[in-house]
Amino acid sequence: MIIHPTPVSPVGPAILFAGLGLFLLLLVFAGKREAGESGSRRSPRSIVGIVIQMLAFVAVGAGLIDMSLAPASRAAIEQVGVVVLLIAFTCGVFTASKRALGRNWSLVARTRSDHELVTWGPFAYVRHPIYSALFAWLLAMAMAFGHYRGLILGIPLYWIGTTLRILEEEKLLRAQFGPVYDAYAARVKRFIPGII
Template sequence: MLALVHPEPTSLLALGAMAAAFIISLMALAITRSRSGKAPSVAEKKSRGSMLGVFVQMIGFAAVGFGPIVASLDPHSTLAISEAGVVAVLMAFTILLFFSASRAMGKNWSIVARTREDHQLVTWGPFAAIRHPIYTGLFAFMLAMAVAFGHWRGLILGVPLYWIGTWMRVSIEERMLRGQFGAAYDAYAARVKRFVPGVI
C-alpha cells in the first residue's frame, strides 16, 4: 500500500478522535441492522454482483488504512488540534449521513443491492439532496482515515478504487430501481444529483 512508503506524522489526539467516531459509527450500524432485521419477510430481488463493488471499495479503504502510523506530533500543537478537528468533522458528517439515510430507508436498507415487493422509492431526508448519501459519507470516512493515520499517499490508490467500487454498486442499484419504479425514478434522478448536491 502506498501508505507504507512514507506516512506523515499524526497525533494521539487525531487517532483518539478517529477511534471514538469509529465506535459511534459501529453503534449506528448495529442500530440500523437491528431495525432492518425486524422487517417482515416479503419477496425481494437481490443482486450479488454488488458485492464485487463492496470488495473493490474495501481494497480502496485498505490502501488508506494499512501501514505504519507515526504519532509523533505534540497533541497540544496547532497541527495536532487541527487534524483532530478535521477528523471529528469528517466523521460527524459520515455518521450523520449514514444514520439519516438508513433511517429514511427503513426496511429498504441493505448492504447488498436489492428491491423488495413493498419497496418504496425514498426521496426524503438526505435523499432529497443526493441519491446516494451513504457513499458520500463513506468517502468522508476515507478522508478522515487519511488524516488520522497520516496516510495521505494512500489516497492516490484508495480514491480511484473506492469510486470504481462505488460506481459498480451504483450502476446495479440504479438499474434495479429503474426496473421497479420506471418513470418515477427517472424523474427523481433528473432532479437530484448522485453524490454532491447540484454538482455530481
C-alpha cells in the same frame, strides 16, 4: 499507505477508532430488519463493489502511523478538528439516511415487492448520501493516520467500488419504479447536491 506517513498526533487515530466504534454500532442497529421480506430482489454483484470499497480503506489505513506530532500543536489541533468533523458528517448522514430508508435499507443492493422510492431526508439532496458519507470517512482515515499518499490508490478504488454498487442499485430501482425513478435521477445528483 504509500511511502512514509505524515506525522500525526496520537489523538487523531484515537478519535478515528472511537468514531469507528460508533459507526459500527450504527451499522449493527441499521442491519436489524423485520423478517418476511417476500418478493425481495438482490444483486449479488454489489458484493464485488463492497469488496473493492473495503480495499480502498485498506489502501489508506494500512501501514505505520507516525504519532510524533505534539498533541497541543496547532497542526495537531487542526488535524483533530477536521477528523472530528468528517466523522460527525459520516455518522450523521448515515443515521439520517437509514432513518429515511427505514425497511428499504440494505447493505447489499436489493428491492422488495413493497419497496418504496425514498426521495426525502438526505435523498432529497443526493441519491447516494451514504456513499458520500463513507468517502468523508476515507478522508478522515487518511488525515488521522497521516496516510495522505494512500489516497492515490484509495480514491480510485473507492470510486470503482461505489460505481459498481450504484449501477446495481439504480438498475434495480429503475426496474421497480421506471419513469418515476428516472425523473428523480434527472433532478437529484448522485453525490454532491447540484454538482455530481
